Every structure is written in structure tokens, then in C-alpha cells.
Amino acid sequence: MDELLALPAVAVGGALLLGLLVGSFLNVVILRMPPRLMWGWQRDAREVLELPAADAAGAPPDLVRKASHCPACGAALRPWHNIPVLSWIVLRARCHACRTRISIQYPLIELLTGVLSALVVWKFGVGVEAGVALIFTWMLVAAAGIDFRTTLLPDELTLPLLWLGLLAAVAGLFVPAGTAIIGAAVGYLSLWSVYQAFKLLTGKEGMGYGDFKLLAALGAFCGWQGLLPIVLFSALIGAIVGGIWLAMRGRDRATPIPFGPFLAAAGWVQFMYGEIIVGGYLRLTGLDG
Numbered sequence: 001m002d003e004l005l006a007l008p009a010v011a012v013g014g015a016l017l018l019g020l021l022v023g024s025f026l027n028v029v030i031l032r033m034p035p036r037l038m039w040g041w042q043r044d045a046r047e048v049l050e051l052p053a054a055d056a057a058g059a060p061p062d063l064v065r066k067a068s069h070c071p072a073c074g075a076a077l078r079p080w081h082n083i084p085v086l087s088w089i090v091l092r093a094r095c096h097a098c099r100t101r102i103s104i105q106y107p108l109i110e111l112l113t114g115v116l117s118a119l120v121v122w123k124f125g126v127g128v129e130a131g132v133a134l135i136f137t138w139m140l141v142a143a144a145g146i147d148f149r150t151t152l153l154p155d156e157l158t159l160p161l162l163w164l165g166l167l168a169a170v171a172g173l174f175v176p177a178g179t180a181i182i183g184a185a186v187g188y189l190s191l192w193s194v195y196q197a198f199k200l201l202t203g204k205e206g207m208g209y210g211d212f213k214l215l216a217a218l219g220a221f222c223g224w225q226g227l228l229p230i231v232l233f234s235a236l237i238g239a240i241v242g243g244i245w246l247a248m249r250g251r252d253r254a255t256p257i258p259f260g261p262f263l264a265a266a267g268w269v270q271f272m273y274g275e276i277i278v279g280g281y282l283r284l285t286g287l288d289g
Contacts, residue, residue, distance in 0.1 A: 011126050012118045015134075019117025020084035022138055023110035028063055030109065030145035031071075034152055035060040073098035084110040105145075113141050116268070123272060132168050136161065136221060136271070140264040143214065147260030153210025158217055165220025174271075175223035183219030187227050188212045211259050218267035226270045229277070234259070234266035 039060050046053060068077040073095060080087065088107045095102060116137050124130035143157045162184060169180030191212045199205055219227050242257040269277070 008122070008125075012122050015121035015130075016114045016118040019114035019134075020110050022117070023113030023141070024082060024084045024106075026113055026138060026142045026145065027106050027109050028068065029142045030105075030149065032061055032063055033142075033154060033156070034146055034150045036062060037152075037154055037156070073100065084114070109141065109145060113138065116141070119272065128171075129173050132164065132173060133271075135164065137268060139164075140268055144261040144264040147210070147258040147264075151208070151256060151258045153208065153214055153260045155210075155213065158210055158213035162213060162217040162220055165217055169220060174221060179223035179225070180220045183222060183224040183227060184216045185219075186224050187219030188216035190227065190231070191215050207259055211263060214260055214263050214267075218263065218270070222267065222270050222274060226267075226274050229274060230263065230266045230270050233269070234262040237265065238262040 036059070043053070068082055078096075085107045088102060091102065093102045093104070094100065117134055120133045120137055121130050124133055139157055139161045143153055143161070146157070147153050165174075166177075166180055166184060169175055169177045174180075175183070191207065195205065195207055195212070215227070215230070218230055222230065238257065238259060241262070245257070
């Protein structure tokens, strides 16, 4: 078995299939976690205000125990309706029961997770580094998907990701521990400072605290040296994509645009290929000496 996994094509192909399956679960996380969190916050607020407890029967479905179902008609999905990507194609993007259109989010998240997982194993092989990098990748996909849909970056994702990056640095996996700690601190404080300055000048909140925590987590994985490329790349892509999105939707510039997906994308690229990108830039500009 170990010899089989040592074959690059087998390992990468296995990672692709695993990523497709994980992507199917990440769709559940993206859709169910926000309402579940909202319900929990309302329950806690009722306790603090000494109001009658909310009916537990009205709680949104959790991430695991409730079987997958159509959000429109509630029809349970059969196992063959949950085959990543293929089921969406076979069903022609419609529910088997009520024929309501199925969002393209489902195959896109599955494909994205599968391809990114394959790239991770292609780079790191099969081992501890690949395992941690896969978890990093999957959590970024989930966080970006939730932020894109709800402008919410849950602590339940960003904080574990931060601790995972710091522990990986202590184990000597990607960057030295000192570099990771400084990266986490500078990542958080840099966006926090921008937030405070923007609020002081305009009286408005330009971003959420989840963005600070996400950049801190990316700093833990990439080190403080990776923070500037992450911020610059995410801001550039965010401005371009956000401007196009606003123009297509006919929205004004005051419409809030989630920054987390751009941070996540830039952070993943920096984590995987930062040295190659920076090295190529230095050679192109002649700054490599």
C-alpha cells in the first residue's frame, strides 16, 4: 500500500477524489453553519436577557446528524444524489422531487476542493505536511464560501486555523515558530489598524474582525514575509472583481463586498507558490542581484 501511494499519479488522483468528497461536505458547512451560529447567538442572548428559552425543535439542522435534503421541498437525497459533480450533471441541476434548480455552488465547491487538494499532494507528497496543508485548504474554502454568502467569517473556522498554523510552525513544518508568531500578530494588527483608522476618518466600519483573524491565521502559515504579498494581491483582485460584480448587479460603491474570499485565495497562493512568485518577480525586475 505504501509503495502504491508513493506513485505520484495515484497519490494526486486519490487526493482529487478525496477533495471532491470533502467538497460535498463543505457545501453543507457553508450552508448550515451560519444559521446554526445565528440560532446559538439568539439562544445565548435570551439567556442573558432572562427571556424564555427558544424551542430547541426550531433549531436549524446541524452539520452532521440531519441527512442532506432539498432546501426547497425538504425531500431527502438518496446516496446516488450525493455523488460529487456527477449527480448535479445527471439531475440537470434540478431537484429530483420538486425540480427546483440546484445552485451551481455545489459542483463548483466540489471541483475547487478537489483540484486544490490534488495540487497540495502534488507539492507535498503523502505525509504530515500534506495532511496539515489539506486541512488548511479545506478550512479556507469553507471560510471563503461562508463569507461570500453572508459576509461572516466564523471564529469556529478562523481561530482553529490560527492555532493549527502556530502548532505546525512549532513542529517545524512550513515556517519557523518565531516567524509564524510574528506573522500572526502583524497580520491581525495590520488590518485592525486599517479598520480603526478608516472608522476614525469616516465613522464607518470598513471590514469585520473576522478578516483580522483570517489574516492572522495566514500569517501563521506563511510567516510575516508573506503578509505584504497577500494583502496586495487580495486588495488588487478584490478591487477588480468587486468592481465588476457591482457593475453587473447595478449596485453603488457603498455596497459591502466580503474581503475574506480574496484574502483566502491570496493566502493559499502565497502558501503554495509564494517563493516561486516572489523569485520570478525579483528576476523579472533584476532585483535578485
